[in-house]
Amino acid sequence: MSDIFLNEIEEYSKSLGFQDFKVTNFKDFSIYSNNLREFIKNKFYGEMGWIKEKSLIRENPKNIWLDAKSALVFGLNYGPATNPLLEIKNRNTGYISIYARRKDYHKVIKTKLKSIGRFISNNSDIKVKVFVDTAPIMEKPLAELSNMGWIGKHTNLVSKKYGSWLFLGIILTNYSFKKIKKDKKNNCGSCKACNEVCPTNAFISPYKLDARKCISYLTIEHKSHIKKKYRPLIGNRIFGCDDCLAVCPWNKFARTHSDIKLDINKNLVLQPLKSLVNLDEESFRKKFSGTPVRRLGYDRFLRNILIAIGNSGDKSLVESTVSKLEHNSNLVRAMAVWALFQLSINRFKEEKKLRFEREKDSRVREEWNIR
Ligand code: B12
Ligand code: SF4
Known part of the structure; x- marks a missing residue:
């Protein structure tokens, strides 16, 4: 029964726009748990305290649902x-990373996964x-165990078919599907191009990765x-970075995305820094509504834009920068x-x-004291 049903799930997921589908159990998960412990011990999570707080659950999918037997x-x-x-x-111009130039993938993928969940529940127990x-x-270890690809030296999943450009979504089931041979x-x-x-x-x-x-x-x-030493290295990247993904030679097999729900929003591609820095809070919310950038909040958005401005060498941006010296957020004033x-x-x-x-x-006084 299970293999036939897997074919049906695959067909259905393809009709929803997923390109790849695989299955795994969690028997070989311990190496990933050990790597996670090392990551936590080294404090590589920085301000992402949520990784540390729930690390014991994160160590194995069974910890989130005791009855889980397979991951789709x-x-x-x-x-x-x-x-x-x-x-x-x-x-x-401001570089927004490829994943964020569109509707928030969390919402798009979750809606699709929920449809698949309903399909499974309606057709089985x-x-x-x-x-x-x-x-x-x-998610990456589950994808690697399922044989969708392998975790590359940049720590993301690489697929022979899609290179480094794959979003991942997971459905846990209480049914033990036959694991596809790894x-x-x-x-x-x-x-080592990605690391270099x-x-x-x-x-x-x-x-x-030291996150x-x-x-x-x-x-x-x-x-x-953001520490001084990183600011010049950030360049014009105002939200995310894709360098290590983009340089991967396996991308020669990558294909351009085809899901219309994830179509690129042209208003988010390489917009002039001058227009971005002059957005007021309401225009910021409107422009980025429904995209991952919206979750950044206005002050951090301006912090990032000002770093990019500092790296631009574009003197025509001086007046816009000066206009932020009176901003009510110290994060923004400091970067101005x-x-x-x-x-x-x-x-x-x-x-x-x-x-x-x-x-x-x-902190702002410290920035003025540079000279
Ligand atoms: C936290 C997080 C981040 C953090 C930390 C990234 C990281 N590498 O951990 C930050 C904010 C930096 C980040 C950035 C990005 N992220 Co992110 N992120 C996550 C999240 C929420 C958790 C990842 C996690 O558990 N990290 C904890 C540490 C322990 O894991 P790790 O570094 O991956 O370590 C593993 C491997 O390195 C390996 N390992 C460690 N040591 C060794 C040694 C050897 C010899 C070997 C073989 C393996 C190995 O085992 C470890 C355990 O799995 C996942 C979603 C999820 N729930 O899984 C998305 C996720 C990983 N992110 C994703 C994406 C797309 C990105 C970005 C590309 C976004 C962007 N353009 O800005 C960048 C890529 C940066 C990079 N090089 O990783 C995708 C990746 C898809 C894919 N194909 O792999 C995910 C899966 C989201 C999704 N659902 O699609 N992310
Ligand atoms: S290349 Fe960019 S995304 Fe990759 S690890 Fe370095 S800073 Fe992060």
């Missing part, structure tokens, strides 16, 4: 038509639970001030001070004379 793994291709490595050269990204469950091969070979291209040197060794240094973490998850220093030392000195004595926040 779904892959959705989001391959770009353009080359991210060329786009980061457009210094006076099997019980299911649906996950994408946010639950304390390790081809144990990791196909990275001696290639990383602007912030975030890989402590292949397969091991605190990753630009994706810094621009999306990190809530407070930093950006101004990068763009014009003379103007920085003039503004410092006007504002330094009045500034109460120690």
Whole structure:
């Protein structure tokens, strides 16, 4: 019964737009639990305290649902038509990572997984639970165990068919599906392109990421001030980073995404920094409504834009930067001070004379004290 039903699930998932579907049990999960423990011990999670808090549950899918016996793994291709490595050269525009230039994938994928869950419940006695990204469950290890691909040296799943551009979605079931035989091969070979291209040197060794240094973490998850040493390395990346994915040679087999629900929103691609920095809070909310960028919040959005402005070398952005020196958020003021220093030392000195004595926040004063 199970194999036939798996074919039906696969057909149905394809009709919903998933390109890949595989199944696994959790028998070989212990190596991943050990890696997770090492990640926690080294504090690589930074301000993502939720990883640490629920790490014991995250160690094994059974901890989230004792009756779980198999995981159905779904892959959705989001391959770009353009080359991210060329786009980061457009210094006076903001680079939003490929996954975030569209409707929030959490919502799109969850809706699809729920339909599959209903399909399973309506056609069998099997019980299911649906996950994408946010639950304390390790999705990449499940995808690797299922043989959808392998965890590459950039720590993400690489697929022979779609390269590094696959979103993952998981359904746990209380039914023990026959596990598809695993081809144990990791196909990275001696290639280390992803580890070498990383602007912030975030890989402590292949397969091991210090998330605190990753630009994706810094621009999306990190809530407070971004350390000075990382700011120039962030370039024009205002939300996420794709360098390690984009450089992967397996992308030569990648295909451009085809799901219309995940179509690229052109208003999110390489917009001029000048128009982004001048968005007021309401326009920010409107422009990014329904996309992952919206969850960043206005202050952190401006923090990121000002870092990109500081890296742009574009003197026409000086006035917009000065206009943020009075912003009510210290996060924004601090980055406006930093950006101004990068763009014009003379103007920085003039503004410092006007504002330094009045500034109460120690972090902002620290930025003025650069000179
Ligand atoms: C936290 C998180 C982040 C954090 C930390 C990333 C990380 N590598 O852990 C940050 C914010 C940095 C991040 C960034 C990104 N993320 Co993210 N993220 C997650 C999340 C929520 C949890 C991941 C996790 O458990 N990390 C904890 C640590 C312990 O895991 P790990 O680094 O992956 O370590 C594993 C391997 O490295 C391996 N390992 C460790 N040591 C060794 C040694 C050897 C020899 C070997 C072989 C293996 C090995 O085993 C470890 C345990 O699995 C998942 C969703 C989920 N629930 O799983 C999405 C997820 C991993 N992210 C995803 C994406 C798309 C991204 C970005 C590309 C987004 C972007 N463009 O900005 C970047 C990629 C950056 C990168 N190089 O990883 C996708 C990845 C899809 C895929 N094909 O793999 C996921 C699965 C979301 C989804 N549902 O699609 N992310
Ligand atoms: S996403 Fe960018 S910063 Fe993060 S590990 Fe990959 S290359 Fe490095």
